[in-house]
Amino acid sequence: MSNQKTENLMGxxxxxxxxxxxxxxxxxAQRNKPNVIVIVVDDAGYADFGCYGGKEIPxxxxxxxxxxxxxxxxxxxxxSVCAPSRAGLLTGLYQQRFxxxxxxxxxxxxxxxxxxxxxxxxxxxIGNQMKANGYKTIAIGKWHQGDDEPYFPLNRGFxxxxxxxxxxxxxxxxxxxxxxxxxxxxxxxxxxxxxVSYLTDMFTTKATQFIEQNKSNPFFMYLAYNAVHVPMxxxxxxxxxxxxxxxxxxxxxxxxTSLDEGIGKLVQTLKEQHLDQNTLIFFINDNGAATGxxxxxxxxxxxxxxxxxxxxxxxxxxxxxxKVPPGLTYNPMVSSLDILPTAVAAAGDKLTDDFKPDGKNLxxxxxxxxxxxxxxxxxxxxxxxxxxxQGDWKLIRVAENPILLFNLKTDISETTNLASKNxxxxxxxxxxxxxxxxxxxxxxxxxxxxxxxxxxxxxxxxVGREMEKKYP
Numbered sequence: 001m002s003n004q005k006t007e008n009l010m011g012x013x014x015x016x017x018x019x020x021x022x023x024x025x026x027x028x029a030q031r032n033k034p035n036v037i038v039i040v041v042d043d044a045g046y047a048d049f050g051c052y053g054g055k056e057i058p059x060x061x062x063x064x065x066x067x068x069x070x071x072x073x074x075x076x077x078x079x080s081v082c083a084p085s086r087a088g089l090l091t092g093l094y095q096q097r098f099x100x101x102x103x104x105x106x107x108x109x110x111x112x113x114x115x116x117x118x119x120x121x122x123x124x125x126i127g128n129q130m131k132a133n134g135y136k137t138i139a140i141g142k143w144h145q146g147d148d149e150p151y152f153p154l155n156r157g158f159x160x161x162x163x164x165x166x167x168x169x170x171x172x173x174x175x176x177x178x179x180x181x182x183x184x185x186x187x188x189x190x191x192x193x194x195x196v197s198y199l200t201d202m203f204t205t206k207a208t209q210f211i212e213q214n215k216s217n218p219f220f221m222y223l224a225y226n227a228v229h230v231p232m233x234x235x236x237x238x239x240x241x242x243x244x245x246x247x248x249x250x251x252x253x254x255x256x257t258s259l260d261e262g263i264g265k266l267v268q269t270l271k272e273q274h275l276d277q278n279t280l281i282f283f284i285n286d287n288g289a290a291t292g293x294x295x296x297x298x299x300x301x302x303x304x305x306x307x308x309x310x311x312x313x314x315x316x317x318x319x320x321x322x323k324v325p326p327g328l329t330y331n332p333m334v335s336s337l338d339i340l341p342t343a344v345a346a347a348g349d350k351l352t353d354d355f356k357p358d359g360k361n362l363x364x365x366x367x368x369x370x371x372x373x374x375x376x377x378x379x380x381x382x383x384x385x386x387x388x389x390q391g392d393w394k395l396i397r398v399a400e401n402p403i404l405l406f407n408l409k410t411d412i413s414e415t416t417n418l419a420s421k422n423x424x425x426x427x428x429x430x431x432x433x434x435x436x437x438x439x440x441x442x443x444x445x446x447x448x449x450x451x452x453x454x455x456x457x458x459x460x461x462x463v464g465r466e467m468e469k470k471y472p
Contacts, residue, residue: 033218035279042229045289047298057253061264069319070328077336080287080311083144092340092357099444107446118146126340127157130220133347141224162206171199171233204262208269215273227259248294285314291469301414307387379436385454388433395429398458
């Protein structure tokens with residue numbers, strides 16, 4: 001064989017070898033990307049988790065996530081009610097940027113219709129972002145991001161969906177075929193109600209099956225339990241376990257137990273599939289304790305629907321062996337907005353179409369690589385009620401009510417209004433809030449509850465569950 005032919009053959013072999021090496025390296029990198037699971041729970045009390053000081057209801061599996069990773073003590077969601085809070089989490093943007101300010105309702109704003117109620121289809125979701133990084137994606141549980149077809153999870157970045165599109169439904173099966181918003185979907189198939197056992201368990205089973213089916217490739221799971229939202233549907237045998245608690249707390253405690261057991265089964269499945277060391281888990285509550293489910297916010301004032309700490313400060317955990325320091329308690333402000341950029345950074349750092357989230361990748365902060373704070377300020381607005389937090393200071397502005405100003409370092413329960421004693425701080429925070437609002441869109445629909453309840457629930461004299469129940 002001539003030298004020329006030998007050289008050509010060697011060149012071909014080299015190119016083939018390099019291509020094979022490149023393919024193998026790429027395949028290895030793809031297989032070794034971390035799986036990402038975002039667990040969202042619904043209307044739980046800040047003080048009802050053992051890792052946050054809860055004593056009445058054992059939550060050993062959730063507590064183990066905290067012990068093995070990071071627990072955040074100043075973690076916030078972007079709204080104190082379900083749908084806008086989830087819109088912020090799912091997009092990594094303040095949901096006011098695209099008009100999703102209220103729970104979906106029957107009141108479209110001028111220029112919009114009922115068909116506009118959902119995450120703006122031009123805004124990518126965390127499902128879209130993770131798919132762009134090569135992930136198989138699934139949404140399980142409560143959606144509440146629009147009932148119509150354009151907003152259906154399979155059209156919003158998720159390969160699979162097992163859940164319901166509305167804001168709540170029975171945990172057990174209905175006696176008759178329910179409306180679309182209450183229907184349990186398996187992708188696009190409506191699950192017959194006689195096949196519905198107990199929703200928390202069904203969502204857990206679907207999650208574990210998905211893990212087993214996708215163990216060889218990276219996956220992203222949005223696991224949005226509707227526990228512990230009303231209706232207070234619990235397993236009878238678990239209710240009996242809590243017979244020593246006040247009657248109103250028994251079903252709630254039983255529902256929390258089913259939730260914690262489900263999370264335990266999820267983590268056990270990861271271990272059995274040898275995926276636990278390469279899976280990033282987020283755990284977060286969507287807003288504070290509700291008026292109707294007997295959840296406990298502990299020292300935090302207020303409940304779901306308010307700008308008090310009890311409405312917007314939530315339990316938030318991150319667990320990723322080898323990447324998130326175990327047993328870490330992290331005190332600086334963080335937000336549900338941070339979940340998307342953190343997940344995307346873990347997945348490969350590819351954001352679609354130069355997308356710029358409002359959140360931050362938390363990993364460098366948790367490992368002390370970034371000496372700055374994740375957020376200098378955080379903002380909230382739902383109708384006439386708005387708030388801003390900077391450092392220890394928090395301001396609440398509600399229609400014509402007096403401005404409220406609190407120092408959360410010394411007054412976590414927001415008992416003493418310091419506005420009159422700190423006029424310069426009030427002026428500074430009001431200006432920051434107004435500047436933020438100028439960057440936001442107007443609401444695309446309004447709340448079915450109107451403004452009155454927001455005004456009333458933010459009066460200093462309205463304190464406690466029984467009074468707040470009057471203003472849902």
